[in-house]
Amino acid sequence: MTQQSARICILGGGFGGLYTALRLSELPWPEAEKPEIVLVDRCDRFLFTPLLYELVTEELQTWEIAPPFAEILAGTGIRFYQAAVMGIDLQAQRVQLQDGPELPYDRLILALGGETPLDTVPGAVEYALPFRNLTDAYALKERLRRLEASEADKIRVAIVGSGYSGVEVACKLADRLGPRGRLRLIEQTDQILRTAPEFNRTAAQRALSDRGVWLDLETTVEAITADSISLNYKGTVDTIPVELVLWTVGTRIPEAIAALPVKKNHRGQLTVTPTLQLLDQTDIFALGDLADCKDAEGQQVPTTAQVAMQEADYVAWNLWASLTGRALLPFRYQYLGEMMTLGVENATLTGLGLKLEGSLAHVVRRLAYLYRMPTLEHQLRVGFNWVTQPLQDLLATVSNQ
Numbered sequence: 001m002t003q004q005s006a007r008i009c010i011l012g013g014g015f016g017g018l019y020t021a022l023r024l025s026e027l028p029w030p031e032a033e034k035p036e037i038v039l040v041d042r043c044d045r046f047l048f049t050p051l052l053y054e055l056v057t058e059e060l061q062t063w064e065i066a067p068p069f070a071e072i073l074a075g076t077g078i079r080f081y082q083a084a085v086m087g088i089d090l091q092a093q094r095v096q097l098q099d100g101p102e103l104p105y106d107r108l109i110l111a112l113g114g115e116t117p118l119d120t121v122p123g124a125v126e127y128a129l130p131f132r133n134l135t136d137a138y139a140l141k142e143r144l145r146r147l148e149a150s151e152a153d154k155i156r157v158a159i160v161g162s163g164y165s166g167v168e169v170a171c172k173l174a175d176r177l178g179p180r181g182r183l184r185l186i187e188q189t190d191q192i193l194r195t196a197p198e199f200n201r202t203a204a205q206r207a208l209s210d211r212g213v214w215l216d217l218e219t220t221v222e223a224i225t226a227d228s229i230s231l232n233y234k235g236t237v238d239t240i241p242v243e244l245v246l247w248t249v250g251t252r253i254p255e256a257i258a259a260l261p262v263k264k265n266h267r268g269q270l271t272v273t274p275t276l277q278l279l280d281q282t283d284i285f286a287l288g289d290l291a292d293c294k295d296a297e298g299q300q301v302p303t304t305a306q307v308a309m310q311e312a313d314y315v316a317w318n319l320w321a322s323l324t325g326r327a328l329l330p331f332r333y334q335y336l337g338e339m340m341t342l343g344v345e346n347a348t349l350t351g352l353g354l355k356l357e358g359s360l361a362h363v364v365r366r367l368a369y370l371y372r373m374p375t376l377e378h379q380l381r382v383g384f385n386w387v388t389q390p391l392q393d394l395l396a397t398v399s400n401q
Helices: 014-027 135-150 165-181 198-210 303-325 359-372 376-400
Strands: 007-011 037-040 079-082 086-089 095-097 100-103 105-109 126-129 155-160 181-184 214-216 219-224 228-235 236-243 244-247 281-286 338-342 346-353 353-360
Touching: 007 014, 007 100, 007 359, 014 037, 014 105, 014 303, 105 303, 126 135, 135 165, 135 244, 155 236, 165 181, 165 198, 165 338, 181 219, 198 338, 198 346, 198 353, 281 303, 338 359, 346 359, 353 359, 359 376
Parallel strands: 007 037, 007 105, 037 079, 105 281, 126 244, 155 181, 155 244, 181 214
Antiparallel strands: 086 095, 095 100, 219 228, 228 236, 338 346, 346 353
């Protein structure tokens, strides 16, 4: 009687989920033991999130930073379902999808990522735009298109949150809007980029200042309406007219994960062992935004794209090891530094002994991200386009003269 292949179900197609799936498909499975690998995501495209900001300024195109899963997974044997995850039955080992089949599993990987909570301030759900995924970027670009086409001499934008996302999108928006833009960055603490290296924070402060972005530190948001935002600074509330509010703070765990009867921390993240398994469910792995993880050295692991990509290698190995009788490896996080975009063709980076700012940092950042894109084929397509696009633009300019 033929033994059934192990069924591996991966929920979430971001860095953690997709890169785990690709790595699993490359590992040396015995022919008779090659598993069925299923990847589930609500979107039909993978998103290379650190480059999402370049869509705002149209420095990059959607196909470059968000290739379809069908294209990435071609020839890998990995099945893809585009669906939202509605629930997980731990006892029956089944995943319920919205408008889709129930998926049985022998091993489950949770990599759904987080969501932006907008219901913490009156009016935010109705009037603020998040900036986390492709849908958000498209909505922002459409709003900007309408504002730019209007007769208003000023376009007033409030960006809530001065973490990496808030600062990066503020610089891009300032460059796109130019003299018409009136941007303010709202932060409840006394400094921007609290966890960033000092070099990067200083570069970001300079970039924001050069672009005329106003900083509202030690300030909280009281309410948002269709054309205003109310800010509380040390007990004094001012209502300021705005055309656009962007919300970049907070991460909420998806409902399907929040409903699981397993150990979580106070933020709702799943508590995992250094091997990235749930404490009482060794057949389930979690990584990325969902995981509360301390690595082999006992250090708390941040929830960044860099971490998720590293975790993916360990999850793939450990899942493979759990099915082939090998030893599992505790996760060892290697900090490689950090990079930020600070406007059009401008960036800052700190790491691996380097501290760079400006156009050179922009080039290094682009090359580093090109190297980390999924599949060699996509890397070559994007790299070729980046090399030839300036020449195409030059020829188009000449022909129009």
